[in-house]
Amino acid sequence: MARKKKGAGRKTLLRAFYTQLMRHAFALGVSAGPGNVSYQEGLAIADSPLGKSAIALAANDAAERDIDDTPQLATGGIVTEPTFALIGEAGPEAVIPLSGPFMAPKPIRSRRKRSKYSKELGKQLKMLKKKHPRTKVTALMKRAHRLTRKALK
16 A cells, blocks of 8 residues: 655645635726726636646645745845745835836935026036037036026126
């Protein structure tokens, strides 16, 4: 008589749990999405042959993961690729992206109001750069200051 592997009963139980979890999560997701699909119709889709196959694949993958092999990040760590990890095992933890669009927004800095002189200087310098593209900026700045003082008199 063949002996069962240690933990085989646990995996069967986990597989059944994940199958039901994913079945109902799928139905909820479909019913909450765009369109007029009810929860019952979502369950019917999940119970179709294709739905059952997809859910079985995902449930098998989830049941095969051993929690002892899962990275536990209670003492910290940096993750550089998609990772299945245990979060919150030693109490409250923060998961914060280090880059990308989901980073914390940068504080908004208020700009001080530009003076009339500064605005006019910018206009004069832009005009001079357009007229004299090969002239050094230092020479253009002197002329721009002169034209700005003249314009504001």
